[in-house]
Amino acid sequence: MVEALTGVKVVEMAAALQGPAAAGYLRDMGAEVTRVESPEGDGARYHRGAYNYTPPGTMGAQFVHSNKGKRTISIDVTSGQGREIVYKLVAGADVFLTNRREVSLERMGYGYDALRAINPGIIYAAVNGFGHLGPEADKRMVDGAGLARGGLIHMTGPRDGPPVLPGAVIADMAGAMQLALGITTALFARERHGVAQKVNTSSYGAQIWLQAWEIQQAAMTGNPLMRDGPHHANLPGMYGVYATADGGAIFLAFPRTDESWQSFCDFAGMSEIGVDERWNKITKRMGMAFDPEGTVASQIRPYMERAFASKTMAEWVEFLDSEPQIIYNRVFDHQDVLDDPQALANGYIQEADVDMLGPTKVIGPTVVLSETPGSIKGPPPQLGQHTEEVLLELGYDWDAIVEINEQTQRALRRTYTDLGEDTSD
Amino acid sequence: MVEVLTGINVVELAGALQGPAAAGYLRDMGAEVIKVEPPEGDASRYHRGVNNFTPPGTLGAQFIHANKGKRTITVDANSDDGRAVIHKLVAGADVFLTNFRESSLARMGYGYEELRAIKPDLIYAAVNGFGPVGPDAEKGMVDGAGMARGGLMHMTGPRDGAPMLPGAVLADMAGAMQLALGVVTALLGRELHGIAQKVNNSSYGAQIWLQAWEIQQAAMTGNPLKRDGAHHPNLPGMYGIYATADGEALFIAFHMTEESWQSFCNFAGMPEIGTDERWNAVTKRMGMGGDAEGKMAAQIRPYMTRAIASKTMAEWVEFLDSEPDIIYNRVCDHQDVLDDPQALENGYIQEVDVDMIGSTKVVGPTITLSETPGSIKGSPPQLGQHTEEILLELGYDWDDIVRINDHSRQMLRQKFIALGMEPPF
Numbered sequence: 001m002v003e004a005l006t007g008v009k010v011v012e013m014a015a016a017l018q019g020p021a022a023a024g025y026l027r028d029m030g031a032e033v034t035r036v037e038s039p040e041g042d043g044a045r046y047h048r049g050a051y052n053y054t055p056p057g058t059m060g061a062q063f064v065h066s067n068k069g070k071r072t073i074s075i076d077v078t079s080g081q082g083r084e085i086v087y088k089l090v091a092g093a094d095v096f097l098t099n100r101r102e103v104s105l106e107r108m109g110y111g112y113d114a115l116r117a118i119n120p121g122i123i124y125a126a127v128n129g130f131g132h133l134g135p136e137a138d139k140r141m142v143d144g145a146g147l148a149r150g151g152l153i154h155m156t157g158p159r160d161g162p163p164v165l166p167g168a169v170i171a172d173m174a175g176a177m178q179l180a181l182g183i184t185t186a187l188f189a190r191e192r193h194g195v196a197q198k199v200n201t202s203s204y205g206a207q208i209w210l211q212a213w214e215i216q217q218a219a220m221t222g223n224p225l226m227r228d229g230p231h232h233a234n235l236p237g238m239y240g241v242y243a244t245a246d247g248g249a250i251f252l253a254f255p256r257t258d259e260s261w262q263s264f265c266d267f268a269g270m271s272e273i274g275v276d277e278r279w280n281k282i283t284k285r286m287g288m289a290f291d292p293e294g295t296v297a298s299q300i301r302p303y304m305e306r307a308f309a310s311k312t313m314a315e316w317v318e319f320l321d322s323e324p325q326i327i328y329n330r331v332f333d334h335q336d337v338l339d340d341p342q343a344l345a346n347g348y349i350q351e352a353d354v355d356m357l358g359p360t361k362v363i364g365p366t367v368v369l370s371e372t373p374g375s376i377k378g379p380p381p382q383l384g385q386h387t388e389e390v391l392l393e394l395g396y397d398w399d400a401i402v403e404i405n406e407q408t409q410r411a412l413r414r415t416y417t418d419l420g421e422d423t424s425d
Numbered sequence: 426m427v428e429v430l431t432g433i434n435v436v437e438l439a440g441a442l443q444g445p446a447a448a449g450y451l452r453d454m455g456a457e458v459i460k461v462e463p464p465e466g467d468a469s470r471y472h473r474g475v476n477n478f479t480p481p482g483t484l485g486a487q488f489i490h491a492n493k494g495k496r497t498i499t500v501d502a503n504s505d506d507g508r509a510v511i512h513k514l515v516a517g518a519d520v521f522l523t524n525f526r527e528s529s530l531a532r533m534g535y536g537y538e539e540l541r542a543i544k545p546d547l548i549y550a551a552v553n554g555f556g557p558v559g560p561d562a563e564k565g566m567v568d569g570a571g572m573a574r575g576g577l578m579h580m581t582g583p584r585d586g587a588p589m590l591p592g593a594v595l596a597d598m599a600g601a602m603q604l605a606l607g608v609v610t611a612l613l614g615r616e617l618h619g620i621a622q623k624v625n626n627s628s629y630g631a632q633i634w635l636q637a638w639e640i641q642q643a644a645m646t647g648n649p650l651k652r653d654g655a656h657h658p659n660l661p662g663m664y665g666i667y668a669t670a671d672g673e674a675l676f677i678a679f680h681m682t683e684e685s686w687q688s689f690c691n692f693a694g695m696p697e698i699g700t701d702e703r704w705n706a707v708t709k710r711m712g713m714g715g716d717a718e719g720k721m722a723a724q725i726r727p728y729m730t731r732a733i734a735s736k737t738m739a740e741w742v743e744f745l746d747s748e749p750d751i752i753y754n755r756v757c758d759h760q761d762v763l764d765d766p767q768a769l770e771n772g773y774i775q776e777v778d779v780d781m782i783g784s785t786k787v788v789g790p791t792i793t794l795s796e797t798p799g800s801i802k803g804s805p806p807q808l809g810q811h812t813e814e815i816l817l818e819l820g821y822d823w824d825d826i827v828r829i830n831d832h833s834r835q836m837l838r839q840k841f842i843a844l845g846m847e848p849p850f
């Protein structure tokens with residue numbers, strides 16, 4: 001079946017997360033993605049993370065997510081032979097996607113001008129840490145540095161204590177999403193206007209976009225927002241996370257109608273609060289009334305804390321599910337997500353076979369198209385799995401392939417030796 | 426100058442953030458966006474937020490970000506006149522974009538089947554809270570509920586305390602980014618394959634995608650990650666946030682080379698730690714060695730805490746900026762971002778004139794295209810600013826326009842009365 005990106009060819013020279021995850025979206029949507037890996041493989045391949053007791057050699061979670069269904073070749077891109085192979089791939093590609101630094105790419109012969117000379121129609125898509133211009137265009141980045149730079153860490157944590165880390169690699173993943181958006185946008189422009197071009201995104205830019213409301217607030221008012229623990233810095237009312245009697249955590253936004261507010265107060269055994277003039281309108285409960293510091297709105301918080309602490313999670317869920325005007329959600333953990341009928345029904349969580357693990361739950365396409373839905377194309381590839389196949393397609397004969405693979409092996413051996421590890425294999 | 430989406434017409438029937446912010450991207454990239462607002466306006470128009478002492482009636486920060494340079498028309502979408510107007514707009518549109526619930530849209534006469542009968546090649550793009558199918562397809566959502574549902578809130582906060590709210594409306598904004606991605610993917614699919622279709626995404630789906638690494642880790646290992654305060658739950662080593670002697674916060678990832686690690690340890694007055702075998706390789710410092718619980722890696726944290734606490738932020742920044750192999754960033758606040766030469770030079774922060782405020786810093790396009798760069802098209806519009814202009818374009822005469830506007834004014838009047846406020850006319 002045709003998918004949205006059927007016929008689009010992507011060459012990915014990227015590692016870990018921002019680049020590969022973006023190419024993963026393009027793959028799910030039907031593009032052919034050939035990734036070019038170094039002899040030792042993408043660092044994310046064997047990054048095991050915490051509490052991971054799968055057999056040694058099992059692919060890491062980051063790698064599994066980003067690389068499902070891609071083809072991969074393993075070559076030394078710094079060699080003349082490697083460069084020739086990448087150039088041949090680029091000659092037949094629509095998109096060159098990378099999260100390497102552009103200075104290194106240029107040094108290695110993979111700068112925009114070099115590749116566009118080979119293929120004038122190429123979309124050259126580069127994502128980095130902090131943007132391709134400016135004093136820190138070449139600065140290295142990992143996720144936390146993007147989160148710290150964009151302001152999100154500063155905004156997360158208790159008001160009277162040090163900041164905490166938002167619990168996911170959001171700078172990388174939002175950067176990846178913007179890279180995918182930049183690429184599809186540029187592909188559209190090429191179809192529509194016949195323009196090929198370079199796409200640049202960064203995790204810093206994506207962080208700024210994610211926080212556009214909060215940053216715009218600071219820009220307009222001149223008054224910085226302050227992190228506020230279980231609450232949102234710009235919503236001084238009840239909106240926040242509360243503990244139940246049995247130690248569970250519930251997020252509650254607000255009762256939208258005055259009826260549902262009264263019903264909430266009755267259930268919580270504080271009926272008189274329902275008619276209290278300080279909070280008897282949704283705008284007041286959200287802290288949107290004429291109370292710039294939110295002083296009145298935030299006076300509701302101790303009442304809410306007591307209310308939630310008076311009943312168990314099961315009691316609250318039963319009540320709140322009967323009140324569609326009250327916006328809330330139990331604070332889910334990842335296992336809740338993996339088991340959530342809602343996530344399964346929408347295909348957000350699917351199963352795929354992964355080598356050494358068998359059927360495993362994975363993240364499916366979260367952008368759903370009615371006529372050309374995306375699909376998971378298969379397991380993430382083993383290191384070098386498609387080297388011979390791709391080289392044959394590029395016109396190399398078996399003698400050349402043997403020589404290329406020997407070169408790759410020698411490069412791998414050097415890497416191991418540099419790391420001081422056993423090279424007996 | 427031609428921009429990528431020049432010639433693309435978008436009709437936006439959406440409120441607050443997920444829908445409008447996605448259409449804001451399309452507008453920056455050159456699409457014509459007509460926003461359809463109810464007589465009282467988009468709820469975010471006058472949402473003032475905290476510590477906002479601008480004159481009453483000033484547009485809110487969320488509205489400014491999401492609606493720059495759009496045209497807007499005020500009609501009652503539930504009236505026959507309103508329906509006729511919107512159907513005429515759709516007849517000339519490429520994209521219908523909404524974050525209303527699909528059941529309401531179908532009831533109001535704006536369901537997919539109905540609009541596609543009017544415009545067969547329409548891209549119908551709908552974003553909601555939890556996905557278009559499943560038990561919670563119709564459930565109301567605001568940002569915090571999306572973050573609670575996806576697991577991010579559970580992962581944020583101290584290990585031995587209650588979860589905290591990540592300090593930005595990430596569920597809405599990531600959902601908006603995915604909606605833009607879905608729309609552009611579908612436009613590209615239409616261009617390449619001649620297929621028009623419906624796009625569905627949700628803030629829940631976007632949350633899952635942002636956390637793909639962490640969720641995949643839980644799926645593969647069966648062992649849930651635990652929130653870890655200043656550290657990432659899946660990176661047990663030094664990676665985290667530390668306080669300097671003068672109480673500032675510094676994020677440090679790790680030292681990529683042994684030389685930079687030794688140099689750091691020397692500067693911090695703990696040279697003997699630089700050669701300690703527990704952390705003398707980047708894999709060990711990151712907790713990627715053969716240490717599944719990360720116990721060994723985590724033992725570095727007290728040393729790091731003491732080291733960073735021994736010097737001021739200024740001393741650390743001076744040292745760390747001289748060591749490019751140490752990945753770090755000062756924890757910036759929003760004012761830092763607004764003033765950051767890196768953000769300014771990449772156009773992430775730009776200035777635009779906003780009514781009643783004057784020249785104001787705003788978030789510019791964070792996706793940079795070399796040949797058809799996006800641009801901010803101007804101030805967000807005042808309520809109803811283009812109603813007459815658009816109705817005239819659609820072929821209405823002045824009698825019709827007076828009738829439609831009178832109805833809008835009546836509705837607005839009733840809205841004020843219902844809220845117990847003095848009507849403005």
